[in-house]
Amino acid sequence: EAQVTQNPRYLITVTGKKLTVTCSQNMNHEYMSWYRQDPGLGLRQIYYSMNVEVTDKGDVPEGYKVSRKEKRNFPLILESPSPNQTSLYFCASRTGSGELFFGEGSRLTVL
Amino acid sequence: ELKVEQNPLFLSMQEGKNYTIYCNYSTTSDRLYWYRQDPGKSLESLFVLLSNGAVKQEGRLMASLDTKARLSTLHITAAVHDLSATYFCAVDRWTGNQFYFGTGTSLTVIP
Numbered sequence: 001e002a003q004v005t006q007n008p009r010y011l012i013t014v015t016g017k018k019l020t021v022t023c024s025q026n027m028n029h030e031y032m033s034w035y036r037q038d039p040g041l042g043l044r045q046i047y048y049s050m051n052v053e054v055t056d057k058g059d060v061p062e063g064y065k066v067s068r069k070e071k072r073n074f075p076l077i078l079e080s081p082s083p084n085q086t087s088l089y090f091c092a093s094r095t096g097s098g099e100l101f102f103g104e105g106s107r108l109t110v111l
Numbered sequence: 112e113l114k115v116e117q118n119p120l121f122l123s124m125q126e127g128k129n130y131t132i133y134c135n136y137s138t139t140s141d142r143l144y145w146y147r148q149d150p151g152k153s154l155e156s157l158f159v160l161l162s163n164g165a166v167k168q169e170g171r172l173m174a175s176l177d178t179k180a181r182l183s184t185l186h187i188t189a190a191v192h193d194l195s196a197t198y199f200c201a202v203d204r205w206t207g208n209q210f211y212f213g214t215g216t217s218l219t220v221i222p
Contacts (some may be wrong), residue, residue, distance in 0.1 A: 033210065042199060043114075043154075050208065055222040058209060090153065098203070099144055099156040100210065 002102035006091050013081055021076045021106050022046050023091030029101070031094035032074040033058065034066065035104075036087040038074045043090065049074055081110040113138045115202055117213035124190050124220055128172045132216045133187040134200035144201045148215070154199065158185075192221045193206050 003027045012076040013019055016050040024031065033048035036057075045058030049068040063085055078085060086109050114137040124130050134143070142161055146154040158167045159177035160183060167174050171194065173186045183200055201212045 030196075031208075033197070035212075038212060042214040043201075043210075045210050048208055048210075056208065059211070081214070095156075097159050098142060098161070099159045100146075100201075102153045106155050 004091055006089075006094055006106045008105040008106060009104060010107050012110050012111065014088070015082055016080050019078050019108075021083060021089060021091075023032075023074045023076065023103060024071065024072050024092040025074075025091075025101070026097070027093060027101065028070065028071065029093035029095065031091070033092050033094070033100070034064070034076045035090045035092065036060065036085075037088050045052070046089075047077065078108075079093070081108075083110050086110045087104060100111055113204070115200060115211050115213040117198075117200060117216050119216060120214060122216055122218045124187075124218070126191055126220055126222055127189050129189065130187050131220075132187070132198055132200075133183070134183040134201045134213055136181050136183075136200075136211070138181075138202075138204070140178070140181075140202040140204065142203055142212075144203075145174050145183070145185055146199045146201065148150075148197045148199065150196075157158075157198075172202070187218075192220050192222065194218060195220045204205045 034046040035043040045061045047066040049055045089106045091103040116135045118133045160172040163178040165176045193208040197215045
């Protein structure tokens with residue numbers, strides 16, 4: 001079954017405590033990306049990756065890092081989370097027709 | 112800055128009625144996407160519109176694209192309760208790397 005898997009699905013943490021949200025896809029897609037969803041703002045792209053070792057900033061990259069060491073994995077790193085990073089995060093890979101295939105989402109709360 | 116605007120933001124409609132959701136975007140793009148999100152769930156791809164004049168239909172939903180007017184519409188025919196969800200449109204820049212989403216239209220179909 002085609003999947004984009006994110007972990008953790010839910011996380012409550014405190015300001016400044018580094019965390020990583022993992023994302024893995026099993027469809028051999030080259031393109032992967034991260035989004036945050038906030039009420040009234042829709043989805044905003046954080047980072048994207050065209051392929052292994054190729055990453056670039058999206059619309060709201062501040063406070064986030066990514067890496068793409070393997071084709072299937074694209075983790076999102078928050079080095080020093082702050083309350084304004086409380087959000088619902090989605091990872092997605094892109095199909096051959098261009099559409100995004102989304103993971104189930106990770107709800108992060110930073111206290 | 113690329114902007115994607117959807118109208119209306121909230122839509123409450125009776126079963127059996129027709130309605131249209133509008134998506135305007137501010138930059139040249141030949142590709143437009145429609146997604147559906149059920150409450151507490153991830154996003155699911157509905158349509159990919161790849162050229163001016165493209166029209167796609169699936170069940171009671173029909174999407175169209177006018178790249179000259181920078182406008183896409185999602186038309187709902189004879190709404191049923193199962194269509195209650197939030198609908199997002201999205202465009203990608205000509206490079207196909209950066210995606211921009213509208214703020215979403217929350218649709219509620221009432222008996």
